[in-house]
Amino acid sequence: METSKTNREIIFNAIRASLPDMKVEHPGIPVFQRTAAHLQQLFEQHLNEAGGAAHDVASAAGVGTLVKALHPKAKVICSAVPEIAGTRHIGIVKDPHELADVDVGIVRARFGVAESGAIWLTQEDLVVDALGFLSQHLIVLLDPEHIVADMHEAYRRVRLNETAFGCFMMGPSATADVEATLVHGAQGARSLNVIFLPASER
Amino acid sequence: MATQTEATSRRDIPESMRVGLFIPCYIDMTYPEVGVATLQLLERFGLNVGYPLTQTCCGQPMSNSGDEHNAEAAEQLFVDNFKDFDCIVGPAGSCVKQVRCHFDRMKQTDEVKHVRRHTYELVEFLHDILKVDAFPWAEFQHAVAIHNSCSSVRGLGIAKPSEIVGVPFDKTASLLSKVKGLVLVPVDRPDDCCGFGGTFCVTDEAVSARMGLEKAHDQVRHGAEYVVSPDMSCLMHQQGVARRAGLDLKYVHVAQVLNGGPF
């Protein structure tokens, strides 16, 4: 259904008639000085506070071992990264509903944010967006060199013009809606484990 | 080396400075000892203090209820009474805030602007203008919880509001810490409103009482014997709630403590 053009016109006319006389200039965003030190440490600390965890591995092979250790009972492991085969490759998934039975989803994040412990995931990283939200558990590979200090730097790195979906994901799903008691695993991932591993050469 | 207190006693500040004493209506009627303490305290610094006999009220009860029309006469009378003083000092944060911040609906003549700019609450006058650094005549051997009213904190800047990120300060604490024997106790909720709110305490009685009770329990929990405030109106409400709840707290105005009485 097309909204009648009149609606739009009425709204714009109403806005233009109501605009305050005193215009306010955009203040501009200053650059806040940050130290580049300890970013990985800060990232890990805040990730822990958000209910997630970070791990170091020596090589890509270590990822598979770690995933088995973290999720021994996992039946369906759906991977979107070349380092891990999993039991199902995301490339064969045609419809998000097919991901309803995924126990562990494995993705690689482009960068992390130290002040919050969040990682940035796009539609291109997830391949199918629902992988990030239907998976019972998430494993996120992250190059520890790709950690920025704060959200200002983060927004200089995101390319919103180049992706239909991008998410700052901080730890697992959570809620405090019942008596302000924090519970993890509300609707999305029950757990989120970040594994520090530089991307393999292509 | 003379303290500022001794210096002001020796009249280093201009002898010609005329201070107008503003005594809010409820202090006049219910807590005159606070007015007496304020006057005596200011006189200790050798100040030339006058008290206009025809003052009534700052208009706050009407103004705060949005009834500017009925506040007008009181506000105008205030300006008429105090326009010839160099500065005006009152022992009540909410009333002073009313004058400085809310006398903005009447015509802003030079007199109105002068009165608004030069009306001070007692603590800020002692701390910022006289810069008093000692109260040698005062002694108060008690555990004290400070109550700074919301008007004083967020309206007049008597202390850093807890919501704001910045360097902490508290002018009331700064002055009281100079009184011999006085022990300041911290509280969990230093500037959470006590629930007085003017007519609110009767129109919104249940909520007001809960807020007042929270304050009293907080103070008792930290071992306070006395609650001291620059605002008697808040204390009037808190005292009422505490007495009904059977809590053993005593309430005095900061002027009484700094002056050494009357209690």
Add this chain to the structure above:
Amino acid sequence: MSIVKQVNPVAAAELFIIQDHVHEPMHDRFLWGTMQRRNQQAAAIPEWEELRELASKIKEHTLTHLDLYLEEFERNATKRGAHIHWALDASEHNQIVYSILYDHGVKELIKSKSMLQEECQMTPFLEKRGIKVVESDLGERIQQLDGQPPSHIVFPAIHKTRQDVAKLFARTIGTDPNNDDPHFLTEVVRNNARPRFLAAGAGMTGGNFAIAETGTFMVCTNEGNADIGASVPPLHIASIGIEKMIPRVEDMGVFLRLLARSAEGAPLTQYSSHFSGPRKNGELHIVLVDNGRSRRLGMPDFWHSLKCIRCGACMNTCPVYRRSGGLSYGATYSGPIGVILDPTFDEFKYSELPFHSTLCGSCSEVCPVKIDISDQILKWRRVMAEKGYLPLVKKLSFSVAGHVFGHPEEYQTLQKAAGPAMDHAPHFLLYNNSLNPWTRDRELPRVAKQTFREWYLANRSEHGNVQN
């Protein structure tokens, strides 16, 4: 003749307080605790106050150029493949949403939290037309099952104990009434909602921010429910108020650093999602809604309320809100922001709300976009006084007081009479609950024998500064 009744927040708050010794103290404690976490997070950011000022100015800039940014957003979102719809008011919003659903043959819809959809009363509208609507947010689901609106914009069921929730779930979903462990209750809704996500023909979200520069809108949640709703069903509909515009991507750094810290004392929500056009093989419709916002923009005293980013910090800090519970305000928006917004929806119905406040000013200090909430509450009181909405008792007594306080001789006469009257009045009159509400929970102050003025006349000369 208006058939709309005035909302009475005072009576509702009293009921909330006296129901038992559990609910109100718990409500106060949880929200005070949230405020403390907010203070800790804020204190860890040296530039916190600067961020608030930036956010305030960015919003003011955007709102004073709103038409330009709406055009830019529409242009860029359309370029990315989104369908943009414009709704004048609540009813048009609901109609547009229904039409989209009807055109796609959708019978079941799953949604995440949206105060705008609540404002438009969208759910009953759709349900009447045969569309099943499921709330996925835990707090909203609780309230939906209980037939109540949300009581807090971030924590919709914060007024309920875990026992309340357990009993509710037992009644409506058939779970164990005695299992009130929040982990169990959360799992119940997880397992209850998941099949609904998979069955739904459409997912609906709100929008926290809309970035004009790239045609992107953002949804922030802790549960990730908005993301499931957007990534699984083939159709995504987002309802966004026109005031949610933000000029540029880099502006979001300021708002995201402020939002979750203010709302709940965490650096971010668990999920901060950016939608720019439909997902692969999906369809995206954005409904931009006015519903009184353009009119509010034209109110010189009140347009700053449009800066609101719906963090709820004002509710958490407000001592009156913490004691009343959000449902006492009888409106979609409660707490301090509700007090200044609701009269714009219905001035008479919400004429009591501005008096349900002590004007303590804490709300203005915590607001991340520096809305002068407390000052606006006082301004609304002036509006209500001018319109004659003041309660009759106040009208009469202020008229008398105004006259007496304007005339010194009358004031002094009143003083002379008041003292003896109080001393000799029968106890039952002074302490009667309805005649003198002061005394329901308080002892009366004792009237002085001698006023200050009388003392002054007796102890000081009329003109001066005689040393005592």
